Amino acid sequence: MLTGIYQIGQFLKNDPQQGQNNIFENPRERGSYNHVLKIAFEEGKSGISYSGVEYEEFSEQRLHKYAYKKADGANGGDHTPTSILNLKEPQKTLKNIMKSQKRIFESLKDKSDLEQIQLHSAWDIVNEKSEDIVNDIKSKLKSIKFDKKEGAILTVIFYDNAEEKYIGDFKLVNDYIERINDERFYKKYNKESRGESKCYFCHKYGEVFGFVNTFNFYTVDKKNLVTGGFNQDKSWINYPVCPDCAHVLEAGKKYIFNNLRSNFSGFNYMVIPKVVFPEKDIMEDMHYILKDLEKGTKFSTTGSNKENLLGSEDQFLDLIKDNNNNMSYNMLIYKEENAAFRILLYIEDIVPSRVKNILRVKDAIELEFSDTLFDKLSNKGFSFKKLRYFFPNDKKEGNYDKAFLEILNNVFTNRKISYSLILGQIMGKTRILFSREEYYEFSVLEGLMCILFLQRLDLFNDKKEGEDNSMVNLTDKNKLYLDFMEDKKEIFNSSDKKAAFLIGVLSNNLMNIQYRDKNSKPFYSRLNGLKLDEKLIRRVYVEAINKLNEYGKNYYTALEELIGEYLLYPINMTDDEISFYFTLGMSLNGKFKVENNEIVEGDKNDKE
DSSP states (O other): OHHHHHHHHHHHHHOTTTOSOOSSOOGGGGSEEEEEEEEEEEEETTEEEEEEEEEEEOOGGGHHHHTOOBOSSTTOOBSSSOEEOOSSOHHHHHHHHHHHHHHHHHHOSOOOOHHHHHHHHHHHHHHHSHHHHHHHHHHHHHTSOOOTTEEEEEEEEEEETTEEEEGGGOHHHHHHHHHHHHHTTTEETTEEOEEEEEOTTTOOEEEEESOOOSTTSSOOSSGGGOTTTTOGGGGGGTSOBOHHHHHHHHHHHHHHHHHSEEEETTEEEEEEEEESSOOHHHHHTHHHHHHHHHHHHHSOSSGGGTTBTTBTOHHHHHHHHTSOTTEEEEEEEEEEETTEEEEEEEEEEEOHHHHHHHHHHHHHHHHHHTSGGGTTOSOOOOOHHHHHHHSOEETTTEEOHHHHHHHHHHHHHTOOBOHHHHHHHHHHHHHHHHHTTOOHHHHHHHHHHHHHHHHHTTOBSSOOOOOOOOOOOOOTTTHHHHHHHHHTTTTOOSHHHHHHHHHHHHHHHHHHHHHHHHSSOGGGGGGGGGOOOHHHHHHHHHHHHHHHHHHTOOOOHHHHHHHHHHTTSOOOOOHHHHHHHHHHHHHTGGGGSEETTEEOTTOOTTOO
């Protein structure tokens, strides 16, 4: 992944359309700051004088002029005389600006430089006229119409012969920030780590730093992570990075964080492309690849984009599949908690051929579920949200983040997944809904989609296909059932699955009659909360027939005979599998009732 970040940083450094990497930050990344107040000073014959507080609209093109740079730590203030303005107490922001100026002056050796004289004079005026400046800020704020949650930044400008000079135009400010930027790569833990070695990335020999940490991939916060006698100051020996490459990595990281991240199923993720063989013509395509990726991650997760494969990044997958295998992609899934960046999952080297196969399976399943067979599903598009539904992070049901992320990783890296685990989670969710007498059909049909998706990717490591040795004669009365299961033989590939499924159909037929006659379903309680095994399902089959005969409404003799044929053979399914196929039969019961307005098996309009 570091190689991909480095490649993006290199591209940004060399691409004329991107320009040089900005060493400053965009305050808009912290909020909606659309207004800029400028404490203005003027250079005259008698020196620097204060001329008031001016206003301008925030401009992305002036980021380098605003020179905003947040200091580290919650109370670090800012590194430069540009700060986010406290609208209620502007005097506090003014104090922050004065502190930042003091930091800059204390770091300088030569005090005679013209820029230093200008800034020092302005600093003296701010000290002397701070009350007047605060009043001018308050007055200017009253003239601005702020939208809800909108803010402003406060900065300093100078006029010299009518030429406007922002704080970012001062060379000493840029030099100071570059020095601060370098220090974070070798100053940490009250230690200093730098030396002479060959850079890990550019392979040039020279000064290297030891604390270059990109997305927490390499840290030396614990001494046992450091070789060389546990000396953190010697960490540059482990992972030597020169100043130029450290900034290239930082530029790549910043671009990814700002442009190539999105979210799905409650997780944040980033996408990092990597050229496997970085030939010149491939690297020249990087500009277009990055732009397409930006569009993919920035799509809304509402409306038509809501059910893409990974939430909002269906376009990302489409882009990957259209590239050759000279490009690979990395996915970083993370959480930000209390300003800490925590990596939850890192999926490395996702290749286009793998994504093509994933999308092929996804499209085929969506096509099958779009027909009337599964009309109970309001949304027939497949996404990992459907899998996430069975692996939630919920106070009542528990936290299944780790299991879900492992499944996600295995899908993209072609590693095996436990069928028993998936089926257990599907039935667990379905049983909860069934016990509440809620719409459990949705759960079992969504579960079927997930099983087919993973099965067609050949990911299950413990799924037994079963055998169908039954010799059933096709008749006019059982044709509807046999044709249905033959058409879906991938699902119904054994006699025991067919038996469990059809017993579910029969049971729901009985309960529909009970509901029409009594406005209740007493047979519901005989299903043991959908915790079924071979003994229970055979009992349900017998009891359902007895009840239908008792009511004098047994219209389903052909169905009962068909089930009997299948029950002649052993049931070699797990309890969850028996329960799943039974519930699937109850959910698809409506497929065996009416055809062309003629009465068929399952619907006699209550006529005896």
